[in-house]
Amino acid sequence: MKGSGMKRVVVTGMGGLTPIGNDVDSMWEAMVAGRHGIAPITRYDTTGMKVGLGAEVKNFDPGLYLEASEVRKTDLYAQYGIAAAVQAMDDAGLAGAIDPFRLGVYIGAGIGGITTLIEETGVLLNRGPQRISPFFVPKMIANIASALVAMRYQAMGPSLPVVSACSSGTNAIGEAFRALKYGAADAILAGGAEASINPLAVGGFTNSMALSKSTDPDAASIPFDARRNGFVIGEGAGVLVLEELEHAKARGAQIYCEIVGYGNTNDAYHITAPHPEAAGSSAAIRLAFEEAEITPDAALYINAHGTSTPLNDKIETLAIKKALGAAAYEVAISSTKSMTGHMLGAAGGVEAIAAIKALQTGQIPPTVGLVEPDPDCDLNYTPNQVQTRPLETALSLSFGFGGHNAGILLRKY
Numbered sequence: 001m002k003g004s005g006m007k008r009v010v011v012t013g014m015g016g017l018t019p020i021g022n023d024v025d026s027m028w029e030a031m032v033a034g035r036h037g038i039a040p041i042t043r044y045d046t047t048g049m050k051v052g053l054g055a056e057v058k059n060f061d062p063g064l065y066l067e068a069s070e071v072r073k074t075d076l077y078a079q080y081g082i083a084a085a086v087q088a089m090d091d092a093g094l095a096g097a098i099d100p101f102r103l104g105v106y107i108g109a110g111i112g113g114i115t116t117l118i119e120e121t122g123v124l125l126n127r128g129p130q131r132i133s134p135f136f137v138p139k140m141i142a143n144i145a146s147a148l149v150a151m152r153y154q155a156m157g158p159s160l161p162v163v164s165a166c167s168s169g170t171n172a173i174g175e176a177f178r179a180l181k182y183g184a185a186d187a188i189l190a191g192g193a194e195a196s197i198n199p200l201a202v203g204g205f206t207n208s209m210a211l212s213k214s215t216d217p218d219a220a221s222i223p224f225d226a227r228r229n230g231f232v233i234g235e236g237a238g239v240l241v242l243e244e245l246e247h248a249k250a251r252g253a254q255i256y257c258e259i260v261g262y263g264n265t266n267d268a269y270h271i272t273a274p275h276p277e278a279a280g281s282s283a284a285i286r287l288a289f290e291e292a293e294i295t296p297d298a299a300l301y302i303n304a305h306g307t308s309t310p311l312n313d314k315i316e317t318l319a320i321k322k323a324l325g326a327a328a329y330e331v332a333i334s335s336t337k338s339m340t341g342h343m344l345g346a347a348g349g350v351e352a353i354a355a356i357k358a359l360q361t362g363q364i365p366p367t368v369g370l371v372e373p374d375p376d377c378d379l380n381y382t383p384n385q386v387q388t389r390p391l392e393t394a395l396s397l398s399f400g401f402g403g404h405n406a407g408i409l410l411r412k413y
Helices: 024-033 068-072 076-092 114-127 136-140 144-153 168-181 199-207 245-250 279-292 310-329 344-361
Strands: 009-017 103-108 187-194 236-244 257-266 300-303 332-334 393-400 404-411
Touching: 009 024, 009 076, 009 168, 009 245, 009 344, 024 344, 076 103, 076 114, 076 144, 076 187, 076 236, 103 144, 103 168, 114 136, 114 199, 136 144, 144 187, 168 187, 168 236, 168 257, 168 344, 168 393, 168 404, 187 344, 236 245, 236 344, 257 279, 257 344, 279 310, 279 393, 279 404, 300 344, 310 393, 344 393, 344 404
Parallel strands: 103 187, 300 332, 300 393
Antiparallel strands: 009 236, 009 257, 187 236, 257 404, 393 404
16 A cells, blocks of 8 residues: 555644643643542532543633634634644644645534634523524534634645544544645644533533443543443543655654554444444554555554443453454553543543654553453553553554544654
8 A cells, every 4th residue: 555656644632631631741741640630620610410420620720722712713622723733843843844735734623613603692592693603613613623624724735523422532543644644734733622621522422321320530530340330531632743754854853653554444233332243443544554565463552442331341352352363462552541531532632642652652651540350351450550561563453333433553763
């Protein structure tokens, strides 16, 4: 699949806003230490609701990234996306160092501006349609984080906000990788953003039996544990600067790793449940390795989707086994959702950063709260304590409602 004219794609910048840190360094420090960001929800009164825990971004100041007038016109999810993109661009040193028509933006979201939707619905019901904000639609739509980042950096190249539920961030990175590989741009800001901790979204996820009803923050998001009973909703953003290798080298950019493979499939089975034989998810993993022409071995780290739901963790384990064969028992795996909660459309961006940091440092972030092993989940999930081992490759996996499966394969540069 490589072809003679294919470009190589590297990561030259990273930005993250998460429940465990408002930049990449603080997030990674918390991950290595095994500190989670799960606590009682503070955004609204949870009295009478079945779910009271969430993984909120703490002490976020949008004024660090936006003018006050811009904040008023921008949904929280887009504020998160802009913050992560600014961090990534600053990290890459790319601003002003690229042809605007060769710079793209692929920032996905699973839901988009749902906070704005709730606020303006309240305006409609209480004050009438004439009082709905003229900024309602542009604040709400799921492409607006990409659009605002493009405006900020005059990115006039390919723009493709991806909406594939919880796979959005990983699909955005994968599709950006493909665009760069085929020469459509020189660099693309790619990742995901989400801000859906509100009564409507939490109530909907609760009634679809997706969320943990645990009241103990230390035993709520516990991927691969036999006691798991649902995910904890999180929020934030994770954005990478993906860059064509020769363009990066020509400007003397730092290079974190190379992206070498991408798998994108659908289970075509059920609106929320994974395929019982892991047909689509295992195929996504295989496709990423086939594109990279790499054979999985013990020098691989997998950042699992690992939601802490009974079905996902069991089927993801099966998918890894089917795709990797005997190597599945040799690789290091962990779910950083045990610390960040499930950041929905932002998860793939943040988990790609975690995979890159693991590849760089050889430190495998733990799956915290994993105390009671599940016989159906019998691989090495790095329980509770960071592990260190030599790594050459890392795979970040995301699976979403609607059967979407995505995986990106990274290699040391």
